[in-house]
Amino acid sequence: MNDLSVNGLSGLSYLPGYFSRAAQETLLEQIRAVVARAPFYRPAMPRTGKAFTVRMSNCGPLGWVSDVSGYRYQPHHPDSGNPWPAMPALLTNLWKDLAPEAPDPEACLINYYENTARMGLHQDRDEQTFEAPVISVSLGDTATFRVGGLSRKDPTKSFRLQSGDVVVLGGEARLAFHGIDRVLAGTSTLLKNGGRINLTLRRVTQPM
DNA sequence: CAGTCGCA
DNA sequence: TGAC
Numbered sequence: 122m123n124d125l126s127v128n129g130l131s132g133l134s135y136l137p138g139y140f141s142r143a144a145q146e147t148l149l150e151q152i153r154a155v156v157a158r159a160p161f162y163r164p165a166m167p168r169t170g171k172a173f174t175v176r177m178s179n180c181g182p183l184g185w186v187s188d189v190s191g192y193r194y195q196p197h198h199p200d201s202g203n204p205w206p207a208m209p210a211l212l213t214n215l216w217k218d219l220a221p222e223a224p225d226p227e228a229c230l231i232n233y234y235e236n237t238a239r240m241g242l243h244q245d246r247d248e249q250t251f252e253a254p255v256i257s258v259s260l261g262d263t264a265t266f267r268v269g270g271l272s273r274k275d276p277t278k279s280f281r282l283q284s285g286d287v288v289v290l291g292g293e294a295r296l297a298f299h300g301i302d303r304v305l306a307g308t309s310t311l312l313k314n315g316g317r318i319n320l321t322l323r324r325v326t327q328p329m
Numbered sequence: 330c331a332g333t334c335g336c337a
Numbered sequence: 338t339g340a341c
Contacts, residue, residue, distance in 0.1 A: 166334080166335050169333085189338090
Protein backbone atom coordinates (compact mmCIF):
# COMPACT_ATOMS: atom_id res chain seq x y z
CA MET A 122 0.00 0.00 0.00
CA ASN A 123 1.22 3.48 -0.95
CA ASP A 124 0.41 6.82 0.56
CA LEU A 125 -0.19 9.23 -2.30
CA SER A 126 1.23 12.64 -1.56
CA VAL A 127 -1.08 15.42 -2.74
CA ASN A 128 -1.12 18.87 -1.12
CA GLY A 129 0.47 17.36 1.99
CA LEU A 130 -2.73 15.57 3.00
CA SER A 131 -2.35 12.36 4.97
CA GLY A 132 -4.84 9.52 4.65
CA LEU A 133 -4.87 9.14 0.87
CA SER A 134 -3.88 5.54 0.10
CA TYR A 135 -3.52 3.61 -3.12
CA LEU A 136 -3.61 -0.20 -3.11
CA PRO A 137 -2.76 -1.37 -6.63
CA GLY A 138 -3.92 -4.89 -7.48
CA TYR A 139 -5.85 -5.34 -4.23
CA PHE A 140 -8.27 -7.70 -6.00
CA SER A 141 -6.86 -10.56 -8.11
CA ARG A 142 -8.39 -11.22 -11.51
CA ALA A 143 -10.37 -14.13 -10.02
CA ALA A 144 -11.68 -11.90 -7.20
CA GLN A 145 -12.57 -9.17 -9.74
CA GLU A 146 -14.62 -11.70 -11.70
CA THR A 147 -16.45 -12.83 -8.58
CA LEU A 148 -17.10 -9.24 -7.52
CA LEU A 149 -18.32 -8.33 -11.00
CA GLU A 150 -20.75 -11.27 -10.95
CA GLN A 151 -22.15 -10.02 -7.63
CA ILE A 152 -22.45 -6.48 -8.99
CA ARG A 153 -24.27 -7.79 -12.06
CA ALA A 154 -26.78 -9.46 -9.73
CA VAL A 155 -27.27 -6.14 -7.89
CA VAL A 156 -27.76 -4.22 -11.13
CA ALA A 157 -30.26 -6.82 -12.40
CA ARG A 158 -32.48 -5.80 -9.47
CA ALA A 159 -31.50 -2.12 -9.29
CA PRO A 160 -30.82 -1.03 -12.90
CA PHE A 161 -28.41 1.76 -13.77
CA TYR A 162 -30.12 5.13 -14.10
CA ARG A 163 -28.68 8.42 -15.29
CA PRO A 164 -28.66 11.06 -12.56
CA ALA A 165 -29.15 14.79 -13.20
CA MET A 166 -27.44 17.84 -11.78
CA PRO A 167 -29.24 19.82 -9.10
CA ARG A 168 -31.05 22.95 -10.39
CA THR A 169 -29.96 22.63 -14.03
CA GLY A 170 -31.16 19.06 -14.61
CA LYS A 171 -28.06 18.49 -16.78
CA ALA A 172 -27.48 14.76 -17.16
CA PHE A 173 -24.37 13.07 -15.77
CA THR A 174 -22.34 11.10 -18.29
CA VAL A 175 -21.92 8.36 -15.68
CA ARG A 176 -24.78 5.95 -14.94
CA MET A 177 -25.41 4.88 -11.36
CA SER A 178 -26.89 2.29 -9.08
CA ASN A 179 -26.34 1.44 -5.41
CA CYS A 180 -26.34 -1.40 -2.94
CA GLY A 181 -26.53 -1.41 0.85
CA PRO A 182 -29.16 0.22 3.10
CA LEU A 183 -28.65 3.68 1.55
CA GLY A 184 -27.86 4.92 -1.94
CA TRP A 185 -26.52 8.24 -3.21
CA VAL A 186 -28.79 9.94 -5.74
CA SER A 187 -28.83 13.26 -7.55
CA ASP A 188 -31.69 15.06 -9.29
CA VAL A 189 -32.87 18.65 -9.79
CA SER A 190 -33.68 19.03 -6.11
CA GLY A 191 -30.19 18.10 -4.94
CA TYR A 192 -27.84 15.37 -3.76
CA ARG A 193 -28.96 13.00 -1.02
CA TYR A 194 -28.91 9.47 0.35
CA GLN A 195 -32.13 7.49 0.23
CA PRO A 196 -33.07 3.86 0.90
CA HIS A 197 -34.78 3.21 -2.44
CA HIS A 198 -34.12 3.31 -6.18
CA PRO A 199 -35.30 6.64 -7.68
CA ASP A 200 -37.17 4.98 -10.59
CA SER A 201 -38.63 1.77 -9.14
CA GLY A 202 -38.92 2.81 -5.50
CA ASN A 203 -37.51 -0.60 -4.53
CA PRO A 204 -35.02 -0.87 -1.67
CA TRP A 205 -31.38 -1.14 -2.77
CA PRO A 206 -30.06 -4.73 -2.85
CA ALA A 207 -27.77 -5.90 -0.06
CA MET A 208 -24.07 -5.15 -0.22
CA PRO A 209 -22.03 -8.19 -1.38
CA ALA A 210 -19.88 -9.82 1.32
CA LEU A 211 -16.68 -9.16 -0.68
CA LEU A 212 -17.30 -5.44 -0.15
CA THR A 213 -18.10 -5.59 3.56
CA ASN A 214 -14.94 -7.71 3.93
CA LEU A 215 -12.92 -5.05 2.08
CA TRP A 216 -14.27 -2.41 4.49
CA LYS A 217 -13.41 -4.54 7.55
CA ASP A 218 -9.91 -5.06 6.17
CA LEU A 219 -9.14 -1.41 5.41
CA ALA A 220 -11.30 0.41 7.96
CA PRO A 221 -11.47 -2.00 10.92
CA GLU A 222 -12.29 0.80 13.39
CA ALA A 223 -15.08 2.34 11.34
CA PRO A 224 -18.77 1.57 11.76
CA ASP A 225 -20.31 -0.63 9.03
CA PRO A 226 -20.61 0.83 5.54
CA GLU A 227 -24.15 1.90 4.62
CA ALA A 228 -23.85 2.80 0.96
CA CYS A 229 -22.05 1.42 -2.05
CA LEU A 230 -22.45 3.70 -5.06
CA ILE A 231 -21.95 1.85 -8.35
CA ASN A 232 -20.75 4.16 -11.14
CA TYR A 233 -20.67 2.88 -14.69
CA TYR A 234 -18.39 4.83 -17.04
CA GLU A 235 -18.79 4.21 -20.74
CA ASN A 236 -15.76 5.28 -22.75
CA THR A 237 -16.65 8.96 -23.00
CA ALA A 238 -17.92 9.32 -19.43
CA ARG A 239 -16.18 11.64 -16.98
CA MET A 240 -16.68 12.88 -13.45
CA GLY A 241 -15.68 16.45 -12.67
CA LEU A 242 -13.74 17.42 -9.56
CA HIS A 243 -15.94 17.18 -6.47
CA GLN A 244 -15.95 16.36 -2.77
CA ASP A 245 -17.88 13.49 -1.15
CA ARG A 246 -19.61 15.58 1.50
CA ASP A 247 -23.22 14.44 1.60
CA GLU A 248 -22.59 12.10 4.52
CA GLN A 249 -23.54 13.01 8.09
CA THR A 250 -20.12 11.89 9.33
CA PHE A 251 -16.67 12.15 7.81
CA GLU A 252 -14.96 9.95 10.41
CA ALA A 253 -15.08 6.85 8.23
CA PRO A 254 -13.05 6.82 5.01
CA VAL A 255 -14.40 6.55 1.50
CA ILE A 256 -13.14 3.35 -0.14
CA SER A 257 -13.19 3.00 -3.91
CA VAL A 258 -12.72 -0.06 -6.15
CA SER A 259 -11.96 0.10 -9.89
CA LEU A 260 -13.15 -2.62 -12.30
CA GLY A 261 -12.66 -2.75 -16.07
CA ASP A 262 -10.86 -0.19 -18.19
CA THR A 263 -8.09 1.94 -16.71
CA ALA A 264 -9.05 5.51 -15.81
CA THR A 265 -7.12 8.68 -15.06
CA PHE A 266 -8.05 9.80 -11.56
CA ARG A 267 -7.38 13.36 -10.40
CA VAL A 268 -6.95 14.37 -6.75
CA GLY A 269 -6.54 17.85 -5.33
CA GLY A 270 -6.87 19.39 -1.88
CA LEU A 271 -9.62 20.65 0.41
CA SER A 272 -10.23 23.71 -1.75
CA ARG A 273 -11.32 23.49 -5.38
CA LYS A 274 -8.47 25.81 -6.37
CA ASP A 275 -5.74 23.64 -4.85
CA PRO A 276 -3.29 22.03 -7.28
CA THR A 277 -4.16 18.51 -8.45
CA LYS A 278 -2.27 15.39 -9.48
CA SER A 279 -3.48 12.58 -11.69
CA PHE A 280 -2.99 8.84 -11.34
CA ARG A 281 -3.99 5.83 -13.42
CA LEU A 282 -6.38 3.41 -11.74
CA GLN A 283 -6.47 -0.13 -13.11
CA SER A 284 -8.96 -2.94 -12.65
CA GLY A 285 -8.65 -4.38 -9.14
CA ASP A 286 -7.04 -1.25 -7.65
CA VAL A 287 -8.41 0.27 -4.44
CA VAL A 288 -8.15 3.89 -3.28
CA VAL A 289 -8.88 5.08 0.26
CA LEU A 290 -9.79 8.70 1.02
CA GLY A 291 -9.51 8.92 4.79
CA GLY A 292 -8.21 11.18 7.54
CA GLU A 293 -7.15 14.58 6.24
CA ALA A 294 -7.87 13.44 2.68
CA ARG A 295 -11.49 12.42 3.41
CA LEU A 296 -12.81 15.65 1.86
CA ALA A 297 -10.18 16.00 -0.87
CA PHE A 298 -11.50 17.08 -4.27
CA HIS A 299 -11.29 14.24 -6.80
CA GLY A 300 -12.67 13.18 -10.17
CA ILE A 301 -12.18 11.05 -13.27
CA ASP A 302 -10.69 12.79 -16.33
CA ARG A 303 -11.16 9.95 -18.76
CA VAL A 304 -11.45 6.22 -19.30
CA LEU A 305 -8.83 4.53 -21.49
CA ALA A 306 -10.84 2.32 -23.87
CA GLY A 307 -9.66 -1.22 -24.48
CA THR A 308 -7.29 -1.45 -21.49
CA SER A 309 -9.10 -4.32 -19.73
CA THR A 310 -10.88 -7.52 -20.74
CA LEU A 311 -12.95 -7.74 -17.54
CA LEU A 312 -16.09 -6.06 -18.91
CA LYS A 313 -17.21 -7.67 -22.17
CA ASN A 314 -18.54 -4.39 -23.55
CA GLY A 315 -15.70 -2.27 -22.19
CA GLY A 316 -15.98 0.72 -19.92
CA ARG A 317 -15.29 1.02 -16.22
CA ILE A 318 -17.22 0.30 -13.04
CA ASN A 319 -16.31 2.12 -9.85
CA LEU A 320 -17.63 1.02 -6.46
CA THR A 321 -17.56 3.59 -3.66
CA LEU A 322 -18.18 2.46 -0.09
CA ARG A 323 -19.30 4.98 2.52
CA ARG A 324 -20.62 5.36 6.03
CA VAL A 325 -23.50 7.84 5.83
CA THR A 326 -25.10 8.25 9.27
CA GLN A 327 -23.55 8.95 12.64
CA PRO A 328 -23.31 5.65 14.51
CA MET A 329 -25.24 5.41 17.83
C1' DC B 330 -25.95 35.18 -3.23
C1' DA B 331 -22.33 31.58 -3.36
C1' DG B 332 -21.40 27.75 -5.63
C1' DT B 333 -21.96 23.87 -8.86
C1' DC B 334 -20.18 15.20 -8.85
C1' DG B 335 -22.13 20.23 -14.95
C1' DC B 336 -20.31 22.75 -19.18
C1' DA B 337 -17.46 26.12 -22.14
C1' DT C 338 -31.00 25.12 -4.23
C1' DG C 339 -30.01 26.12 0.53
C1' DA C 340 -28.02 29.12 3.81
C1' DC C 341 -28.10 33.56 5.42
